Amino acid sequence: MSFAIEPVADAVFAARVQRAIDRKTKPPGALGRLEALMLQLALIQRRERPALHEPQLVVFAADHGVAAQGVSAYRREVTAQMVRNMLAGGAAVSVLARQMDLRLTVVDCGVDGDFDPHPQLVDAKVCRGTSDFMAAPALTGAQCRQAIDAGEALVRRLPGNALLLGEMGIGNSTAAAALMARLTGYPVPACVGRGTGVDDAGLARKRAAVERALARHAEAREPLAALAALGGAEIAAMTGAVLAAAAARRVVVVDGFIATAAVAVAAGVAPEVLPYCVFSHASAETGHARWLERLRVRPLLDLDLRLGEGSGAALAWPLLVAACRLLDEMASFESAGVADRAR
Amino acid sequence: MSFAIEPVADAVFAARVQRAIDRKTKPPGALGRLEALMLQLALIQRRERPALHEPQLVVFAADHGVAAQGVSAYRREVTAQMVRNMLAGGAAVSVLARQMDLRLTVVDCGVDGDFDPHPQLVDAKVCRGTSDFMAAPALTGAQCRQAIDAGEALVRRLPGNALLLGEMGIGNSTAAAALMARLTGYPVPACVGRGTGVDDAGLARKRAAVERALARHAEAREPLAALAALGGAEIAAMTGAVLAAAAARRVVVVDGFIATAAVAVAAGVAPEVLPYCVFSHASAETGHARWLERLRVRPLLDLDLRLGEGSGAALAWPLLVAACRLLDEMASFESAGVADRAR
Numbered sequence: 107m108s109f110a111i112e113p114v115a116d117a118v119f120a121a122r123v124q125r126a127i128d129r130k131t132k133p134p135g136a137l138g139r140l141e142a143l144m145l146q147l148a149l150i151q152r153r154e155r156p157a158l159h160e161p162q163l164v165v166f167a168a169d170h171g172v173a174a175q176g177v178s179a180y181r182r183e184v185t186a187q188m189v190r191n192m193l194a195g196g197a198a199v200s201v202l203a204r205q206m207d208l209r210l211t212v213v214d215c216g217v218d219g220d221f222d223p224h225p226q227l228v229d230a231k232v233c234r235g236t237s238d239f240m241a242a243p244a245l246t247g248a249q250c251r252q253a254i255d256a257g258e259a260l261v262r263r264l265p266g267n268a269l270l271l272g273e274m275g276i277g278n279s280t281a282a283a284a285l286m287a288r289l290t291g292y293p294v295p296a297c298v299g300r301g302t303g304v305d306d307a308g309l310a311r312k313r314a315a316v317e318r319a320l321a322r323h324a325e326a327r328e329p330l331a332a333l334a335a336l337g338g339a340e341i342a343a344m345t346g347a348v349l350a351a352a353a354a355r356r357v358v359v360v361d362g363f364i365a366t367a368a369v370a371v372a373a374g375v376a377p378e379v380l381p382y383c384v385f386s387h388a389s390a391e392t393g394h395a396r397w398l399e400r401l402r403v404r405p406l407l408d409l410d411l412r413l414g415e416g417s418g419a420a421l422a423w424p425l426l427v428a429a430c431r432l433l434d435e436m437a438s439f440e441s442a443g444v445a446d447r448a449r
Numbered sequence: 450m451s452f453a454i455e456p457v458a459d460a461v462f463a464a465r466v467q468r469a470i471d472r473k474t475k476p477p478g479a480l481g482r483l484e485a486l487m488l489q490l491a492l493i494q495r496r497e498r499p500a501l502h503e504p505q506l507v508v509f510a511a512d513h514g515v516a517a518q519g520v521s522a523y524r525r526e527v528t529a530q531m532v533r534n535m536l537a538g539g540a541a542v543s544v545l546a547r548q549m550d551l552r553l554t555v556v557d558c559g560v561d562g563d564f565d566p567h568p569q570l571v572d573a574k575v576c577r578g579t580s581d582f583m584a585a586p587a588l589t590g591a592q593c594r595q596a597i598d599a600g601e602a603l604v605r606r607l608p609g610n611a612l613l614l615g616e617m618g619i620g621n622s623t624a625a626a627a628l629m630a631r632l633t634g635y636p637v638p639a640c641v642g643r644g645t646g647v648d649d650a651g652l653a654r655k656r657a658a659v660e661r662a663l664a665r666h667a668e669a670r671e672p673l674a675a676l677a678a679l680g681g682a683e684i685a686a687m688t689g690a691v692l693a694a695a696a697a698r699r700v701v702v703v704d705g706f707i708a709t710a711a712v713a714v715a716a717g718v719a720p721e722v723l724p725y726c727v728f729s730h731a732s733a734e735t736g737h738a739r740w741l742e743r744l745r746v747r748p749l750l751d752l753d754l755r756l757g758e759g760s761g762a763a764l765a766w767p768l769l770v771a772a773c774r775l776l777d778e779m780a781s782f783e784s785a786g787v788a789d790r791a792r
Contacts, residue, residue, distance in 0.1 A: 191780055
């Protein structure tokens with residue numbers, strides 16, 4: 107795996123885009139964070155008028171051995187059931203993808219279940235759920251590499267210039283919390299939240315599981331080693347997808363806590379990926395806001411979402427479209443004959 | 450003027466909607482603030498599956514006598530120029546209305562300028578700019594009533610079941626700040642911000658103007674009296690529009706600081722309007738966040754916008770559509786065959 111990811115920074119070009127933004131018929135800065143988004147999208151595409159086409163919302167699904175430890179409010183089979191629900195059009199992400207005109211693909215990275223063929227389903231199964239990371243590495247090195255490669259290959263195959271990340275996997279907020287603790291060094295209670303809504307006893311089990319896993323895999327400190335030992339097949343595939351998308355200069359729209367785990371691993375491998383990422387929302391999940399701060403990024407939305415599936419990424423999508431359209435379609439003071447402020 | 454606004458609260462119906470939300474294939478509460486929005490929209494429409502149709506984005510435009518005091522970074526003629534820009538399709542709100550499929554109407558409530566007829570322009574001019582409120586009431590009682598009636602009549606004429614509020618008026622953040630200070634009792638510095646971006650000297654002039662106006666119109670304490678003395682024609686028309694929309698059980702999507710002033714006046718007249726209002730965003734304008742807190746409402750977005758025009762309302766619109774579609778289209782645990790958590 108070798109990703110040649112170009113840095114997006116280009117001070118001369120950025121200044122030119124900023125001048126175009128400032129000539130639009132509005133007070134300087136009045137579109138707030140949309141203006142920063144305009145600049146980011148222009149830099150990613152190296153175009154003064156960036157445009158988004160054929161956006162792909164990809165849901166990476168897998169099961170987790172640690173789910174057997176009672177760390178989730180839901181049973182393991184819900185992962186496979188929700189994959190079917192997504193494909194049937196009944197999940198939240200199915201509805202939002204229809205609303206926002208996003209093409210939805212579900213990738214079976216390691217679900218403990220079998221699926222009928224479906225035009226929106228990609229089979230990239232590397233396991234039937236990970237091993238319980240309290241006892242063994244979640245993924246072998248080979249499985250982890252295979253999942254990363256699958257995510258990378260998928261993105262290369264998909265058309266369009268924007269990737270929206272989603273995921274599904276009972277137990278995966280436990281894996282993401284373990285990765286957060288390992289990659290940031292933050293204490294476990296700051297990283298472990300209630301996920302889909304475990305009760306206090308479940309939360310205690312979840313914290314204990316993460317503590318045990320961190321001790322068991324004390325040597326797994328490099329991002330990819332941590333990913334294999336503590337992560338999951340969907341997180342690994344997302345990591346590969348993020349790296350491939352950035353290498354192709356595509357916009358990556360990051361969903362919540364678990365998607366952030368994949369981005370953090372990818373950024374650990376190649377810090378240049380971060381400027382390709384738009385962080386869609388701050389999840390209500392414990393740890394997410396702090397992890398985003400640590401990555402020095404600011405999410406667009408703050409709606410107390412904690413569903414995953416790519417729901418936050420889909421909800422933020424119209425803001426990216428707006429940024430492009432405003433930059434392309436708004437009149438300038440000159441073209442509209444509007445008097446600029448006296449300077 | 451008498452508005453029969455029905456309270457939206459209905460505990461039995463709300464419990465039924467909440468049960469429907471909780472049966473959707475997601476952990477309880479996982480869609481965060483969208484779930485509260487689902488419930489609000491259902492209550493407004495008194496339908497278990499609310500639906501939005503023919504949304505109307507109305508920009509209320511007017512000039513302000515106080516603009517002559519150097520309280521804005523822009524000259525007075527910019528109001529008329531921006532009205533023309535909106536109608537020509539080059540303003541931010543024009544672009545966003547196109548993107549979001551919102552029908553855009555611009556209402557001349559009191560612009561100091563003349564316009565060619567345009568299918569999206571409504572003439573409801575009650576003055577050519579208000580009087581300078583440091584010297585006289587901004588509007589006479591008759592003008593204020595006329596503007597309120599015009600806003601009300603306009604909404605009755607428009608189709609659809611959602612009204613998105615926008616405004617344009619050089620100087621109108623000064624008027625809105627004066628209304629905030631009067632209606633909330635908060636000190637002037639907490640109410641007065643930089644609007645379109647005045648410098649420190651302009652900010653000082655703006656504060657002084659508001660202080661003078663408050664002293665000059667010390668008797669104007671009731672909401673409608675304050676509206677006439679301190680407000681403006683577009684704020685008065687918006688007030689009438691909000692009251693009429695709530696009376697027709699329509700959703701009102703509130704934009705920023707100036708739209709909030711109109712809602713605050715309307716709520717002073719009829720507190721039942723507030724549950725019909727969805728607050729789209731917290732503006733970067735000083736005072737807005739605090740005013741929203743005072744009204745005990747929470748905005749959806751926080752993007753440092755400070756443009757007005759209805760831009761924030763338009764940007765939040767997809768969230769309302771999502772709330773309706775999720776409630777309508779998401780599968781339930783039963784219909785999708787997904788195992789709910791053990792309880």
